[in-house]
Amino acid sequence: MTRSAIELPVNADDRRIARLAAWAIGLTLAEAAIPSPLPGVKPGLANIVILLVLLQHGWRAAAWVSALRVLAGGLLFGSLFAPGFWLSAAGACSSLLVLALVRYLPRSHFGPVSLSVLAAFGHIGGQLALAGWWLLPGVALIKLLPVFAAAALVFGAVNGIIVARVLAAPASDRRQSGPCLLP
Amino acid sequence: MSVLRIGDIGVLLAGSSLVAGLTMWAWGGDRGDAAIIRAAGQVVETASLTHAQTFTVNGPLGITRVEIQPGRARIARDPSPRQLCVKQGWLTQSGQAALCLPNQVSLEIRGRDRAYDTLGY
Numbered sequence: 001m002t003r004s005a006i007e008l009p010v011n012a013d014d015r016r017i018a019r020l021a022a023w024a025i026g027l028t029l030a031e032a033a034i035p036s037p038l039p040g041v042k043p044g045l046a047n048i049v050i051l052l053v054l055l056q057h058g059w060r061a062a063a064w065v066s067a068l069r070v071l072a073g074g075l076l077f078g079s080l081f082a083p084g085f086w087l088s089a090a091g092a093c094s095s096l097l098v099l100a101l102v103r104y105l106p107r108s109h110f111g112p113v114s115l116s117v118l119a120a121f122g123h124i125g126g127q128l129a130l131a132g133w134w135l136l137p138g139v140a141l142i143k144l145l146p147v148f149a150a151a152a153l154v155f156g157a158v159n160g161i162i163v164a165r166v167l168a169a170p171a172s173d174r175r176q177s178g179p180c181l182l183p
Numbered sequence: 184m185s186v187l188r189i190g191d192i193g194v195l196l197a198g199s200s201l202v203a204g205l206t207m208w209a210w211g212g213d214r215g216d217a218a219i220i221r222a223a224g225q226v227v228e229t230a231s232l233t234h235a236q237t238f239t240v241n242g243p244l245g246i247t248r249v250e251i252q253p254g255r256a257r258i259a260r261d262p263s264p265r266q267l268c269v270k271q272g273w274l275t276q277s278g279q280a281a282l283c284l285p286n287q288v289s290l291e292i293r294g295r296d297r298a299y300d301t302l303g304y
Contacts, residue, residue, distance in 0.1 A: 109189050142209045
């Protein structure tokens with residue numbers, strides 16, 4: 001038997017990013033089961049994971065987890081490189097860009113709720129920008145703006161509160177079966 | 184540290200005012216959402232201002248072209264000698280109207296509530 005010539009060394013960081021991305025992908029799949037009145041109005045539960053990764057492991061790790069989530073989500077939904085995939089990617093990119101800026105806000109005054117709400121606005125902003133420019137040019141998306149913005153505000157705040165509570169919980173509460181820590 | 188910090192409350196308030204501002208801007212009664220086209224006093228077309236489309240209307244002098252884009256409408260071409268209705272440009276507000284009297288064609292914008300019977304310049 002010939003041995004494979006390609007060896008990909010896997011370090012602890014890779015494993016951690018893969019584990020966190022699996023959490024994000026799982027939440028993405030779970031929330032796809034939640035009925036939504038309007039395509040695009042979703043709780044964005046995966047953003048909880050992205051935010052926790054950002055706060056605990058830095059922006060690079062968050063970007064990796066986010067990219068893996070979008071890619072694997074596309075594969076699992078069968079929408080890879082379809083319009084929905086690009087909308088998802090645009091939202092993820094713009095919310096990461098927003099997070100890259102707002103993570104420098106002073107932590108003493110701006111907690112996870114701020115980051116989450118601002119990232120949620122960035123997310124829907126990126127999606128609507130792509131939708132308005134590419135998918136539905138000429139259709140009056142303006143009329144839907146308030147709905148999307150209100151959803152971003154509410155879900156962003158709720159996700160941020162969840163992140164704050166997870167971070168505040170003692171480490172023993174976060175232990176899963178085995179040594180695998182929640183993100 | 185507490186869940187909500189002072190900056191968080193600021194961000195939430197700013198977000199709420201953004202949502203409120205967007206709601207007023209997008210759903211305000213002043214912006215029209217339908218265009219009514221009349222020829223010789225009769226309504227020939229009632230079009231919603233949601234997507235781009237064009238209509239051609241026949242009058243005594245020739246063809247008037249009405250162009251509709253999301254949120255606005257205008258007379259794009261008209262055979263009238265002074266081109267007054269064409270020069271009015273885009274109409275967005277409920278109650279605004281462009282009258283092409285020589286060709287007996289008019290374009291009027293309607294919203295949900297009519298703040299004015301008509302707006303003329």
